[in-house]
Amino acid sequence: MKYYSLAKEHRNNGWYLHPLTGSLYQVSSEALSQFQSDILPQKVLDALQYCQFPYTLQPPGFEQSFALDEKQLLSLDKFYERIVFLRKINYWLVNQYAGSHQPLFDNSLEACHALAQQNRSAKTDRLGCLNRTLAVAKSSVEFKKSGVLFIGADLPMTNLHAWIIEKDYQPDPWDRNWINYLPIAAYAY
Amino acid sequence: MMLLIDNPKYTTQYFSLEEKAFVDPTRKISKRLFTAESFSTHVENETCLPIHLNEYKPVLPAIYPVPARTKWSYEDGVFTKLKKNIKLSESLNFDSCLKNTHRLLKATKGKIAVEISGGLDSSIMIGMLEKLGYEPILIGTFSDLYKFRTEKHIQETIASKYKNVILSESFLLQFTNLLETPAHFLPSYMSLHHSIGANTIKLLKEHDVKYVLQGVAFDSMLVEPIQGNPNEIRWPTLQDDCLNDYIFTPQGASYIDVAALTPIRQMLLSLRNGQPQDSQKWWARKFFSSVIPPELSNYAYKANFGPLWWDGLMSSSEQIIQVVDTAWKITSLPVFENFKMQSLFDGMNNGAGRVGFAKLAYANWVHALHKADRLIE
Numbered sequence: 001m002k003y004y005s006l007a008k009e010h011r012n013n014g015w016y017l018h019p020l021t022g023s024l025y026q027v028s029s030e031a032l033s034q035f036q037s038d039i040l041p042q043k044v045l046d047a048l049q050y051c052q053f054p055y056t057l058q059p060p061g062f063e064q065s066f067a068l069d070e071k072q073l074l075s076l077d078k079f080y081e082r083i084v085f086l087r088k089i090n091y092w093l094v095n096q097y098a099g100s101h102q103p104l105f106d107n108s109l110e111a112c113h114a115l116a117q118q119n120r121s122a123k124t125d126r127l128g129c130l131n132r133t134l135a136v137a138k139s140s141v142e143f144k145k146s147g148v149l150f151i152g153a154d155l156p157m158t159n160l161h162a163w164i165i166e167k168d169y170q171p172d173p174w175d176r177n178w179i180n181y182l183p184i185a186a187y188a189y
Numbered sequence: 190m191m192l193l194i195d196n197p198k199y200t201t202q203y204f205s206l207e208e209k210a211f212v213d214p215t216r217k218i219s220k221r222l223f224t225a226e227s228f229s230t231h232v233e234n235e236t237c238l239p240i241h242l243n244e245y246k247p248v249l250p251a252i253y254p255v256p257a258r259t260k261w262s263y264e265d266g267v268f269t270k271l272k273k274n275i276k277l278s279e280s281l282n283f284d285s286c287l288k289n290t291h292r293l294l295k296a297t298k299g300k301i302a303v304e305i306s307g308g309l310d311s312s313i314m315i316g317m318l319e320k321l322g323y324e325p326i327l328i329g330t331f332s333d334l335y336k337f338r339t340e341k342h343i344q345e346t347i348a349s350k351y352k353n354v355i356l357s358e359s360f361l362l363q364f365t366n367l368l369e370t371p372a373h374f375l376p377s378y379m380s381l382h383h384s385i386g387a388n389t390i391k392l393l394k395e396h397d398v399k400y401v402l403q404g405v406a407f408d409s410m411l412v413e414p415i416q417g418n419p420n421e422i423r424w425p426t427l428q429d430d431c432l433n434d435y436i437f438t439p440q441g442a443s444y445i446d447v448a449a450l451t452p453i454r455q456m457l458l459s460l461r462n463g464q465p466q467d468s469q470k471w472w473a474r475k476f477f478s479s480v481i482p483p484e485l486s487n488y489a490y491k492a493n494f495g496p497l498w499w500d501g502l503m504s505s506s507e508q509i510i511q512v513v514d515t516a517w518k519i520t521s522l523p524v525f526e527n528f529k530m531q532s533l534f535d536g537m538n539n540g541a542g543r544v545g546f547a548k549l550a551y552a553n554w555v556h557a558l559h560k561a562d563r564l565i566e
Contacts, residue, residue, distance in 0.1 A: 177493065
């Protein structure tokens with residue numbers, strides 16, 4: 001997956017996410033343009049529009065049911081555990097791992113439901129958003145075509161959050177907090 | 190001996206177990222009562238948010254805040270609530286909700302304003318009143334922060350149908366003008382936001398409004414699991430009425446938490462009886478779908494207010510430091526010594542924000558009493 005910086009200005013300060021450390025950095029407003037990606041692909045621009053106008057997205061899909069087999073769930077479990085392990089070592093490394101696409105599910109909605117079956121959802125684990133979205137990005141066929149993984153900041157607080165926009169939906173129905181975060185970085189194939 | 194404690198008034202009254210009577214809330218307080226124990230019981234109250242007098246830890250010796258219109262008994266060290274207990278009903282439906290709302294409306298004796306936040310709770314209140322043909326004054330706060338774009342959208346959608354809509358940047362007044370906080374008898378977190386209430390009163394002055402409805406208690410009534418245990422629902426808390434008691438009532442108005450009113454609480458809890466926790470309020474989104482914008486019945490977005498508090502702390506830091514410094518001089522409590530604003534921000538970043546605000550609320554209490562010349566040696 002490619003990293004796109006969406007560095008933003010908030011109350012006269014610039015903020016960006018460092019692609020190697022995954023940490024939030026504050027810079028002067030004047031220097032902000034140096035930290036912004038020059039060109040964004042159309043799917044990132046489209047997804048940003050959805051972030052700006054969340055009511056244009058499809059409503060969350062709680063009711064959907066997917067036939068998930070044991071093999072898919074086991075593989076997803078492995079992906080997730082590796083992501084957790086690699087993240088402890090290095091942020092860049094875990095992104096490299098997640099960016100090597102290994103399709104398991106037709107789309108991210110299915111992948112999110114599979115994670116929820118493993119008790120990994122925003123409902124039970126608020127802090128695991130990056131692990132979950134990386135696992136979804138790695139395993140969803142549709143994500144590779146249209147998905148964008150965003151990392152946002154709740155400025156001026158320094159809390160970060162990760163979420164996905166794929167086609168015209170945000171695939172994690174248990175995540176209702178993503179709207180609070182200003183996108184400052186995007187990852188997409 | 191059993192004590193009967195009856196508060197028929199519409200504001201919190203303070204009962205002393207030592208004096209076996211309600212005390213005058215404007216009386217002077219001895220500085221010697223500002224002890225480490227008093228401070229820690231206050232922090233405990235602010236973090237546990239007691240709903241029952243048995244859970245409350247007295248900040249002033251043996252003095253308890255008795256909520257408006259409640260009656261209690263006290264015997265062998267135990268309080269029992271005698272009034273305002275909830276009994277669940279069966280066979281309620283949307284029409285009974287409308288009827289109950291209508292009854293409530295008929296009992297009012299003046300103009301009503303409703304806080305319009307752009308969220309679900311206030312939209313339900315506005316939608317129900319609209320369904321009954323009543324047009325309240327809408328008063329709300331807007332913010333240009335990115336995170337409030339969905340609230341803003343809903344506010345605009347609803348406001349476009351109303352004649353009297355007052356929108357201000359009230360919410361930027363978090364922690365503002367602490368030096369002007371009215372003297373209050375017990376410390377309360379809500380005192381830190383007195384300016385928001387005061388601004389609401391100011392904005393509504395020309396409309397002669399008697400009731401300002403707000404929807405904080407919906408967060409409990411529409412969310413908590415209800416399994417035949419309505420009196421264990423953790424709302425209203427004993428500290429909820431600070432703004433009503435000290436800001437609205439002195440100006441001849443009432444600040445009403447609608448879902449905390451006994452008939453509304455009884456109705457909502459009865460309707461939801463048997464339901465598990467519903468954090469995203471999907472039951473309410475569907476049940477009230479005919480009176481709220483479709484965006485609210487189909488989506489469950491929720492803004493958090495952390496950054497507004499953060500901004501409020503930043504812009505009010507000079508006054509905050511002055512308030513805490515005064516508390517240190519008066520109480521000599523080590524917790525107020527060498528106070529740093531950064532401790533509040535660190536608390537917010539690591540999930541301990543409430544403890545920091547509790548500390549500030551205690552300091553603000555001491556400062557307000559001091560300023561009003563209500564302290565004695």
